[in-house]
Amino acid sequence: MQLELLNEQGQAASSFDVPETVFGREFNEDLIHQLVVAYRANARQGTRAQKDREQVRHSTAKPFKQKGTGRARAGMTSSPLWRGGGRIFPNLPEENFTQKINKKMYRAGMASILSQLAREGRLAVVDSLTLDTPKTKVLADKFKAMNLAESVMVIADEVDENLYLASRNLKNVFVVEPRYADPVSLVHYKKVLVTKGAIDKLKEMFA
Numbered sequence: 001m002q003l004e005l006l007n008e009q010g011q012a013a014s015s016f017d018v019p020e021t022v023f024g025r026e027f028n029e030d031l032i033h034q035l036v037v038a039y040r041a042n043a044r045q046g047t048r049a050q051k052d053r054e055q056v057r058h059s060t061a062k063p064f065k066q067k068g069t070g071r072a073r074a075g076m077t078s079s080p081l082w083r084g085g086g087r088i089f090p091n092l093p094e095e096n097f098t099q100k101i102n103k104k105m106y107r108a109g110m111a112s113i114l115s116q117l118a119r120e121g122r123l124a125v126v127d128s129l130t131l132d133t134p135k136t137k138v139l140a141d142k143f144k145a146m147n148l149a150e151s152v153m154v155i156a157d158e159v160d161e162n163l164y165l166a167s168r169n170l171k172n173v174f175v176v177e178p179r180y181a182d183p184v185s186l187v188h189y190k191k192v193l194v195t196k197g198a199i200d201k202l203k204e205m206f207a
Contacts, residue, residue, distance in 0.1 A: 001017070001023055003015065003016060003018050003023065003123070003199075004125065005125050005126070006124055006125060006126050006146065007126075008146065010124075016196070022114060022206050023123075025111045027115070028109070031109045031112060034109070035101060035105070035109035035113075035183045036183050036187060037099070038100075038101045047093065048095075049092060049093050050087045050091045053080060053086030053087075054086065056084065056086045058076060058078040058084075060076055062076065107205070110186075111206045113183055113186045114202065117186065117192055122192060123192050123194065124146065124191060124192070124194070125193075125194050125199060126146075126194075127195070127196050128196070128197070129154065129163065129193070130160070130162070130163070131163055132162070134161065134165035134166050135166055136166050138166065139163070139166040139170065143173070150172065151191060152172070152173055152193055153174045153175075153181075153188075153193070154173070154175040154192075155178055155194045155198045156176075156177065156195045156197075157196075157197030157201060158197070159175055159176065163175060177198070178198045179201075179205070
């Protein structure tokens, strides 16, 4: 399989071979969905907490007498059946949301995403992406010339200080190294710009 190598004007300058195992896989929607759900679940934090019947503020006095009222018997107002009572199974801060994904599944899912991006024309490859100065306007002009100004994820083989500083103030621009590329970002951004050096690293990771 071949991918086009773009110049700084967004035009195809040449083409180069890439492995079918990474950029030519069939689209596996179920696997990609499982990958995205697991990644987002693993990023969740246990920040919510509810109180059980021991922790809620209540009186230990019996609300009303046991018999003769026609109502269901009750011992105290902390019962989960009462409004303001404690929860039976409360959410706790140490709740664990993580989901396990095997390495083989992860590699196959990421390769399937990259392959679909290539088929849809959402994957662009450049020889390199370097800046002489950390100027946001310079990087924005480069993206505009390549028709990538709307929403782009950049996977560079090395993110130097100039590229990091120039990109952090651009809306809808996300710059990472290949090891930090995640399935949610790959699916989210409309375009993915990859340097030729990053392609080699992606081949090592997911082939």
